[in-house]
Amino acid sequence: xxxxxxxxxxxxxxxxxxxxxxxxxxxxxxxxxxxxxxxxxxxxxxxxxxxxxxxxxxxxxxxxxxxxxxxxxxxxxxxxxxxxxxxxxxxxxxxxxxxxxxxxxxxxxxxxxxxxxxxxxxxxxxxxxxxxxxxxxxxxxxxxxxxxxxxxxxxxxxxxxxxxxxxxxxxxxxxxxxxxxxxxxxxxxxxxxxxxx
Numbered sequence: 001x002x003x004x005x006x007x008x009x010x011x012x013x014x015x016x017x018x019x020x021x022x023x024x025x026x027x028x029x030x031x032x033x034x035x036x037x038x039x040x041x042x043x044x045x046x047x048x049x050x051x052x053x054x055x056x057x058x059x060x061x062x063x064x065x066x067x068x069x070x071x072x073x074x075x076x077x078x079x080x081x082x083x084x085x086x087x088x089x090x091x092x093x094x095x096x097x098x099x100x101x102x103x104x105x106x107x108x109x110x111x112x113x114x115x116x117x118x119x120x121x122x123x124x125x126x127x128x129x130x131x132x133x134x135x136x137x138x139x140x141x142x143x144x145x146x147x148x149x150x151x152x153x154x155x156x157x158x159x160x161x162x163x164x165x166x167x168x169x170x171x172x173x174x175x176x177x178x179x180x181x182x183x184x185x186x187x188x189x190x191x192x193x194x195x196x197x
Contacts, residue, residue, distance in 0.1 A: 017064050018072065022046050022055030024115040025126060029069025030061060043076035050124060051117030054084050080118060087116045087153070094150035098143045107135045114147060123147060
């Protein structure tokens with residue numbers, strides 16, 4: 001095997017760095033990933049300090065100046081995009097439920113947005129100003145419960161794990177019958193389930 005062939009193969013496995021915009025707030029960070037794999041505007045799944053999130057590569061970095069924010073897990077798939085859209089589907093309703101709870105508790109804090117990580121394990125709230133310490137200790141866990149209920153996240157998480165019944169994601173599905181549950185929708189988007197495959 002020629003030396004340059006070995007160098008070509010090892011180039012793919014070397015770690016490089018990329019500037020990635022990630023999260024609803026549009027954070028910028030430097031993420032480690034394989035050299036030369038991700039081009040500008042590539043959609044990726046990253047593991048940040050918050051958790052697993054979708055991001056977009058802005059550029060490769062030769063001399064890193066930003067602190068390391070995490071690593072690129074893999075390229076984003078259509079299923080990742082669908083999952084992210086489903087997690088955000090009821091965001092306006094859930095945000096309003098949380099704002100109502102803040103008003104009821106007479107907490108003066110302006111909640112401007114919220115987002116789940118892609119695996120739905122972490123919920124981040126974005127406030128215009130820091131909420132009072134009492135709200136952070138006592139009310140934020142309650143806001144999480146309010147948000148999850150209003151957004152239907154618990155039932156969605158259950159569907160991701162169990163599906164709508166036998167054959168979920170296939171033409172033979174007998175559970176939801178509509179083929180519209182989250183698992184069926186993701187399965188239909190999967191290239192391996194399309195008629196041409």
